[in-house]
Amino acid sequence: MRTWIIASLAGVTLIFGVWAQDGPNSQSSETVAQPRRKTADTTPTPASSSDDLPKIPSKLSPKATKDNEPATDVTFKSDTNIVNVDVQVIDNHGNPIPNLTKANFRILEDNVPQTLSQFSIAEAPLTVAMVIEFSARFQAFYSSGWRETLASSYGFVQQLKPEDYVAIIAYDLQTTILSDFSNDRTKTMQALGRMRIPGFSESDMFDAVNETADRMSKIEGRKSILLISSGIDTFSKLTFDKTRKALQEYGVPVYAIEMLQIQRLVSEQNMSRDQELAFLQGDNELRTFAKETGGQAYFPRFIAELPGVFQSITQSLRNEYSLGYSPNNQAHDGKFRKLTVQLVNPKTNEPLRMVDEKGKPMKYTILAKAGYNAPREVE
Secondary structure (H helix, E strand, C coil), X not given: CXXXXXXXXXXXXXXXXXXXXXXXXXXXXXXXXXXXXXCCCCCCCCCCCHHHCCCCCCCCCHHHHCCCXXXXXXXXXXXXXXXXXXXXXXXXXXXXXXXXXXXXXXXXXXCEECCEEEEXXXXXXXXXXXXXXXXXXXXXXXXXXXXXXXXXHHXXXXXXXXXXXXXXXXXXXXXXXXXXXXXXXXXXXXXXXXXXXXXXXXXXXXXXXXXXXXXHCCCCCCEEEEEEECCXXXXXXXXXXXXXXXXXXXXXXXXXXXXXXXXXXHHHXXXXXXXXXXXXXXXHHHHHHHXXXXXCEECCCCHHHXXXXXXXXXXXXXXXXXXXXXXXXCCCECCEEEEEEEEEECCCCEECCEECCCCCEECEEEECCCEEECCECCC
């Protein structure tokens, strides 16, 4: 009987313990192995500083978005392909030429004329990425190269309108976003203020331009890269040819301002042959990037020339002709298609002739990207 009573009491105790754990008011103890979930902290976190900004490529890059895309069994295939081309027409002084009509433009894709379906002229807000070389090779603290870099950077920002977006990106051995795209000029100026003492002596221009263009290719609207650089690359992973092809594919215009022109002239007699060739090669690379993306390259010798350069760039960016067409070649083969933009007289279909205010023939330059990569077949 005693044994039966002890067993009954033990069973009641066990049942009560289980009910206490599974009941609505149970509160398990917190352990190191399985800590209690904390309630949401409503204390606002401080805004991240520019030091916490991500390196390029950001979350917009394909690498960062890998494995984060929603799973789906549905595939979509579109047979409509519209090619957009932003065109600038400037006179021999670098000023944009207005009042051109849709009938004045002709686009050839791989030397085959295309039919324009879209045409517009607008002074839209700008999205500009300032990619600035800031290395110890040419920009030692308080050197002439350092002063020229800052004068170029601050001067261009002052040309922007309140609605324009700008990012400050500096590069030496690595590429760093000092401030991401914003129309808050306080953030922009704070970012420029960080360029005081350069770190590494390397200058990885190809990597910096490629990563920035890759990121900007996903941004809609009028966009461009302002490259402030010596034109010399020392340690990039990419070669010039690979960077050139990538820029053609991304379709982001590059405007380049080459620094150190006057310093090169002064030091020309003391330069070695290799140093001289390195600078000349850098000049050609900047010209190529600008020409094939529809931008321009500038080589000012004096700081006093910079305001005119900035004005020329902003005028060109704000006075573009936006053209669009559906290509005759609808093959989705991923191949590069060469583009040629011409101005014609719609009445005669001959090259358009322009005259200045005095009635004299006027030369003009057409700026547009050199081509694009056709889309690939959707699997």
